[in-house]
Amino acid sequence: MSNYPFSFDPKEPFVQQVSDWVSDVFYDKLPEFGFEVRDEQIYMAYQLERAYRDKQTIFAEAGVGTGKTLVYLLYAINYARYTRKPAIIACADESLIEQLVKPEGDIAKLANYLDFTIDARLGKSPDQYICLNKLDDARASMDEDAMLYDEMYRSLPKFVHSPETMQAFHSYGDRKDYPDLHDEQWEKIGWDVFQDCLVCSQRHRCGQTLSREHYRKSTDIIICSHDFYMEHIWTYEARKREGQLPLLPEHSSVVFDEGHLLETAAQKALTYKLNHAVFESIITRLLEGEVRESLAVAVEESIVQSENLFALLDVHSSPVPGSDRREIAWNDELLREVNRFCDMIASIEEELVFESGLYTLDEYQLKIVEEHLEMIQLALGLFKKSNQLISWVTEDKDALTLVIMPKWVKEILTKQLFSSKMPIVFSSATLSVQGNFDYMSESLGVEQALSFSVESPYDYENQMKIQYAPLSSEQHMEKKLTATLEMLQQTEGRALLLFRSKEELAEFKQGANRIPQFANYQFLYEGTGEISSLIAEFQQNEISCLCAVTLWEGLDIPGPSLSQVIMWSLPFPSNDPVFAARRKDAVNPFEDVDMPYMLLRLKQGIGRLIRKQDDKGTITIFDEKLQDPTIKEKVLQIVPAGVTVEQLDR
Numbered sequence: 001m002s003n004y005p006f007s008f009d010p011k012e013p014f015v016q017q018v019s020d021w022v023s024d025v026f027y028d029k030l031p032e033f034g035f036e037v038r039d040e041q042i043y044m045a046y047q048l049e050r051a052y053r054d055k056q057t058i059f060a061e062a063g064v065g066t067g068k069t070l071v072y073l074l075y076a077i078n079y080a081r082y083t084r085k086p087a088i089i090a091c092a093d094e095s096l097i098e099q100l101v102k103p104e105g106d107i108a109k110l111a112n113y114l115d116f117t118i119d120a121r122l123g124k125s126p127d128q129y130i131c132l133n134k135l136d137d138a139r140a141s142m143d144e145d146a147m148l149y150d151e152m153y154r155s156l157p158k159f160v161h162s163p164e165t166m167q168a169f170h171s172y173g174d175r176k177d178y179p180d181l182h183d184e185q186w187e188k189i190g191w192d193v194f195q196d197c198l199v200c201s202q203r204h205r206c207g208q209t210l211s212r213e214h215y216r217k218s219t220d221i222i223i224c225s226h227d228f229y230m231e232h233i234w235t236y237e238a239r240k241r242e243g244q245l246p247l248l249p250e251h252s253s254v255v256f257d258e259g260h261l262l263e264t265a266a267q268k269a270l271t272y273k274l275n276h277a278v279f280e281s282i283i284t285r286l287l288e289g290e291v292r293e294s295l296a297v298a299v300e301e302s303i304v305q306s307e308n309l310f311a312l313l314d315v316h317s318s319p320v321p322g323s324d325r326r327e328i329a330w331n332d333e334l335l336r337e338v339n340r341f342c343d344m345i346a347s348i349e350e351e352l353v354f355e356s357g358l359y360t361l362d363e364y365q366l367k368i369v370e371e372h373l374e375m376i377q378l379a380l381g382l383f384k385k386s387n388q389l390i391s392w393v394t395e396d397k398d399a400l401t402l403v404i405m406p407k408w409v410k411e412i413l414t415k416q417l418f419s420s421k422m423p424i425v426f427s428s429a430t431l432s433v434q435g436n437f438d439y440m441s442e443s444l445g446v447e448q449a450l451s452f453s454v455e456s457p458y459d460y461e462n463q464m465k466i467q468y469a470p471l472s473s474e475q476h477m478e479k480k481l482t483a484t485l486e487m488l489q490q491t492e493g494r495a496l497l498l499f500r501s502k503e504e505l506a507e508f509k510q511g512a513n514r515i516p517q518f519a520n521y522q523f524l525y526e527g528t529g530e531i532s533s534l535i536a537e538f539q540q541n542e543i544s545c546l547c548a549v550t551l552w553e554g555l556d557i558p559g560p561s562l563s564q565v566i567m568w569s570l571p572f573p574s575n576d577p578v579f580a581a582r583r584k585d586a587v588n589p590f591e592d593v594d595m596p597y598m599l600l601r602l603k604q605g606i607g608r609l610i611r612k613q614d615d616k617g618t619i620t621i622f623d624e625k626l627q628d629p630t631i632k633e634k635v636l637q638i639v640p641a642g643v644t645v646e647q648l649d650r
């Protein structure tokens, strides 16, 4: 039987044959099941044909409802079969991964209507899995949830408890299997960056490592988050040196869904977190063998230096209100100590070159420690050109962690991603600035790319209404709550409430809990359970209201469950070190950094409301900044043409 959903002629160019079949799908096959033929889809298919044929990068800007996902899936899957390497579909975050594979999602549609079996597997980030070591600690702790963690442990597969049992291992411990755990409960048992899986004695029966074996074997597509894909890129060489498999297998093409968010994910993945206790536990592994005295002394000195450095960071950092971060006041003394620490690590690395020739250290352990030291050196090396990094400290369980993030990632992306000869698709409704893609190309380091834009086919003028009220949370909290309640009464719930920050969401929750009428509706708050389970509940339970900070993008809920979107304030960036650094570099920080970010996010937020031809609804925006004529004008410019915009009478 043919590997392809069409009869393949080896004498003809493959991508051309895919395109012919894709045309059949959109002109003939899907209309049989009630799908409309859309010119936008056919146009998109021709554009993607060029990218796949010439193995190029393409910016595919397509408005809501253009069916862009179906188009890129058809190319990605066929190309994967042709090259015998899966395609990677990278979504903006973990919650959006699940949306692609939900029963009414685009993959299921293709499989049903085209009688097409698709091998789609999820490559979730490690933090979506239980860490057995942390679970052990949580069970043994005096934590109020220790009993709950103990029950979770007992429900794990048999092979976790009795490793000698001869049975097939399989992945388990996915956060999705524990929908009721809130974020704080999950943080106590989920993987985090300080877990050293490479030397962990439980790794062979850990659900997190076992999940990799499953998704690696996909023949069609692997769906992961942008963060995970970037993690794959940055760790690719190091993992190979350590004798590990890269996080993702060799692949034939990549699609970045909501591709406008890739730069942030790249920065996040390149972030390094240094913590004294973790450093000490890594470096003292070198003392487990019979090492020369000079190395032992160097190790001891580096531990003392690390301790000094963190004590100084404690003195020279101050809390940032409304966050768990502390801002560092960099001065000559601090920079001198960072450089001293860096030099000490360099001398340990030199010592290790000698030591490895003596074979007194376990070779595997040595490799792992060397990799850690190299990562620390790379991160601390950024301090030599301090205008190229963003840094802060966080405090957790009385210990400080130094967080180091590069300011620009484009050079690395050009070298490690865009230089590969493979089709790379950026898909989003917001990639260009009025049809110009230079900003995206420039910030990501894309030297050459194809591009196109297609508008949404929806009749926004008749499907959507926008209203706004220039109210602030500080002075007009009660008015905002009353207006929200009235709006919820109109649609009997069925609302998505979007917040700028976790703090804003918490304030709303407190306010809503004070007013008895809010109890008439079921509120689902982000952070109180696993996010894709909350989304599924919102979709199924029509009269519920979903309150979220991270769902301005990507959420796809067609139908009456989402009949209105209430934006608790304009989505200006919060008080975040990344934006603080960008503002410092900008000539006009507000116009160049805050405003474009807010407008892009707002446009995405507006896009959550109308998800199909017969959807109708209202968007409400609260923010006193709408009294500013410049801001108001910019906001009005991104409203879809013809939509009525009214000021609420408050």
Ligand code: SF4
Residues within 6 Å of the ligand: 130, 131, 132, 133, 134, 191, 195, 196, 197, 200, 201, 202, 203, 206, 207, 208, 209
């Ligand atoms: S392999 Fe990693 S995630 Fe699994 S138990 Fe060990 S440290 Fe935790």
